[in-house]
Amino acid sequence: MQTATARKIRTIALVGNPNTGKSTLFGGLSGVPQRVGNYPGVTVEKTLGEVQHAGEVWTLVDLPGTYSLAPRSPDEMVAVDVLFGRLDDVPVPDVVLCVAAANNLERNLYLLSQVLEVGRPVVLALTMWDVAQDHGLRIDVPALSERLGVPVVPVEAHRGIGLESLKDALAEAGRTTCPAAQGPFPPAFLEETARLAGFLSSRRTLAGEDRLPRYLVERLLLDTGGYLEGRLYGDQNGDGRAVREELEAARGRLAAAGCTVPGVETTARYGWIARAVSGIVHHPDAPASTWGDRLDAVLTHRFWGLLALAAVLLLMFSAVFSWAQGPMDAIDAGIGWVSAQLQARLPEGPLLSLLTDGIIGGIGAVVVFLPQIFILFFLLTSLEECGYLSRAAYLMDRLMVRVGLSGKSFIPLLSSFACAIPGVMATRVIEDRRDRLTTILIAPLMSCSARLPVYTLMIAAFIPDRRFLGGLLGLQGLVLFAMYAVGIVVAAVAALILKRTLLRGEAPSFLMEMPPYKWPSPRVVVHRMLERGWDFLRNAGTIIFAVSIVMWGALYYPRLSTKEMAPLAAEKVRLEAEREGARVAGDAEKEELAADGLADVANRIEGAQKRQSVLGRLGHLIEPAVRPLGWDWRIGSGVIASFPAREVVVATLGVIFDVGREVEEDEGSQRLGDALRSATWPSGKPLFDIPVALSIMVFFALCAQCVSTLAVIGRETGTWTWPAFTFAYMTAVAYVAALLVYQGGTWLGL
Structure with a gap:
């Protein structure tokens, strides 16, 4: 029985099953401003919002979607700890708002029967009310409220219907106390x-x-x-x-x-539910076939459903990979323009280099990922809100279960082919902790777009352009396909090993309530898209920026002395004089030759500085470790420099081999390829050959050379243990694979 008091509501805990519209209701009650973080020591996300009503402001705590309050892991314990006030960083809830889908009420009341035993005032929100009515369900809400002993409010959160009535019920519940109900046990x-x-x-x-x-x-x-x-x-x-x-x-x-446990609980609670809804919930005698049922017949079909899924995934993949290219190019151009303005106004020196290569470059390395994140989460949230994401997971479950995962892992892994960062963030749709963590740990093995410059450079320079099957297939294309395939194969093996060792457990039974189809709420979709983007900038972005500054310092210092640079400086002065003389004399050809010579000297100066920098010295230090891969210190330096981002290795190799940074254009890439082909060991033996090129590509296909991805893994898991583990295991696998490829290729005489 509830007793009236003068107490005011301060904190509301929102709890409910997955796919009941809980997130939409949270957004409808709290609006856009939210605070997102992780509960201490677990991977579960903590989302807090504010509800304003009648001059009062309440804190709304969105608990993880769960089917019951039966904790079996630290992540599942979060909801119980919050409800009982056992966490220091979350206030004790004054009211529990339990969400139940009206179209599947009996199943959802299982969780309510447990919540009633917590001993907090409870309000039951019936979502999917319009769907239940479309299905012919009739629910006597006042009678249900009386029988359950709690306020019951039907809502359609995506339309804003019933929200004010729900707030009134919450305010009234906040002025009451409620003793813990006795469980329905024998x-x-x-x-x-x-x-x-x-x-x-x-x-x-x-x-x-x-x-x-x-x-x-x-x-x-x-x-x-x-x-x-x-x-x-x-x-x-x-x-x-x-x-x-x-x-x-x-x-x-x-x-x-x-009374054998734990089976006694299921029997007791469903018996209580049957008594609670008897004579109150009326199902139609013959449920009419709805347009959603007819759509499901196509979208979950073994053949037509897979075709539809392929089309949807093609759209998503194209969007993340291609549609984001324009905004990303615009961001790159903006960063380049800012750098050019600084270079035009500041003299050469450490300050200019810090601003352009360190600070501006670090900001660009963070902001450039935003278009991909925005597009991915716009599409993912839209698909989730309309109900299709559950159907896609259902279709792919049969394939994914063979590597110990569920169908929900498919879309995050596919997204990782464009970029592992949005792919890792997309694992938030996976409720099972072990599945989500396993997917996060193997997502970086998918060959993202950042690896493509490494592949194309090595393939163009060292793989012969041989054709097969009348010119339909080429050796270079097959090698490129093999680089993508090796990541997929290793990811499958890694998933199997992880699920049998560190993350031991069978692939979870694929139990998912197919949510009804509905139009996505634009406010929810846009808000979640912006929320994820800001979340990335605030958390992972700061780490990426800091590492970029550190890597700039490692590439810039220490500098060669004036005496050591004297020969190159003298050559630079001579060429500047020749260019000026040619300009005065009107000799355009000689002026162009002098300008090319100046560019070559500038590249040699920058290469000399980088070779004796901290990074260059580290390359010399690790050379004994990388020699078995066929690499020398220069290749080792490029690998170290690529830690902030894999694609940096191409520009770094351009600097170290005196070609310059601008190697992305065809002419620059050709010059770098020529420089690599002519590079030699001190003995005069060519440094690069086919086995060396293959070992470099395999290493980059499997390594974790991307601080941005590692930072996002740390953000998503709430600890630095898993990013460290990811870096260690992927680097070890990449090293062993590169070693086998080089030694095997050399033995075969490639």
């Missing part, structure tokens, strides 16, 4: 719960709690996996052992009484 289970509560009253939890809420005592009895027991009391000697023995004895007594 007497034998309730007696064992009371006995266990008395036993635990003399034992403090690891968090220092003297007495557990009754709900957590029930969960200890029901949790045969032992996660909650270990979390609360540990699994060592002392209290942990005593609690374990008492739990085993209690479960034995329950089994003898015919």
Whole structure:
């Protein structure tokens, strides 16, 4: 029974099943301003918003979508901890707003039956109300509210219908108190719960709690996996052992009484649900076929559904990879214009280099990814909101389950072919923690667009252009395809190994309620797109910028002395004089030759400076480690320099081999290819050959040379452990693969 008090509402916890419109309701109640972060120590995202009503401002906490409050991992424990006020960084909720889809009410009430035992005032929001009516469902809302003992409010959040009534119900609930309801269990289970509560009253939890809420005592009895027991009391000697023995004895007594756990919970709760909705929820005798059913017959079909999915994925892939190119080029042009303005106004020196190559270049390395992130999340949110994403996951599940993943991993992995950053961020659609983490850890193995400059440089310079099948197939094209294929194969193997070791667990059963089709809410789509972009800039962007500054310093310092640079400086002065003399004399040909000579001297000066910089010295330091790959210190320096972004290796090799930075154009690329072909070891042996080129490509196909991706992995997982692990395992795999390719190719005489 609820009792009126003078207490005011401050915090609302929003809880509900996945695919019930919970995110849309959150956006409808809180509007655009939100605070996003991770709960401490877990990968679960914490989203806070503000609800304004009748002059009051309430904090709305969006809990992870869940089917029940039965924690089996740290991520799943978050909802329970928040509801019971066990987290220091989240206020104790004054009201719990439970979301249930009206078109699947019986299934959703399972979670409500658990929430009622928390001991907080509860309001039930019935979403999908229009869908339920279209299906012919009739729900007596006042009778349902009376039988459940909580306010029940139908809403259509995407249209803003029912939101004010819901706020009124929340405000009223905030002025009441509510004792924890007793679970719908048989007497034998309730007696064992009371006995266990008395036993635990003399034992403090690891968090220092003297007495557990009754709900957590029930969960200890029901949790045969032992996660909650270990979390609360540990699994060592002392209290942990005593609690374990008492739990085993209690479960034995329950089994003898015919209440085998954990099955007793399912039976008890669904029995309670059946009684709660009896005579209140009326289903149509013969459900009419809706347009959504007819659309599902096509979109989930084995053949036509896959064709539709291929078309959708082609659109998404093209959008992330191609549509973003214009904005990205505009950002690059803007960054280039700013750098040019600085170069025109400042003298040569460390300040100019820091501003153009370090600060401006670092900002460009961050902002350039925004178009891809915006486009990806605009499309992903639209597909999720309209209900198609669940159908796509269903179609791909049969293939993905073979590597230990579910169908939901397919789209993030596909997105990673354009760029791993939006691909990693797209894993947020995966609820299962192990699946999401595994997908994050293998996403960088997909060959992103940043690897393409490395592939094209090496293939054009060293792979013969041989044709097969009447010219339909070419060796260069086959090698390029092989670079993409090797990432896919290694990713599949890595997923299998991870799911059997660090992230042990079978591929989760693909249980997904197909949400009804609906038009996406423009406000929700645009807001989530902007939110993800800002999230990237605020978190990963700062790290990328910092690393860019560090890499600039490693490439710039220490500088050669004036004496060491004297020969090149003298040659530069001579050529400047020749160019000026030719200009005065009107000799255009001689002036052009002098200008080309000046460009060559500038490249040699920059190459000399980089070769003796910290980065160049590191290249010499690691040369013994990379020689088995067929590399010398120059290639090693390029690999180190490519850590901020893989494509940087091309420009770095251009500098080290005295070709210059501008190697992206055809002429510059050709000059770099010529320089690589003519490079030699001190003995005079050619530095590059086919095995060396293949080893470099394989290394870059499998390595983690992208600080931006690692920063996003750290942001998404909430810890630096997984980015470090990703860098370590991918670098080790890349090294071993490159070693095998070079040594094998040399042995075969390539």
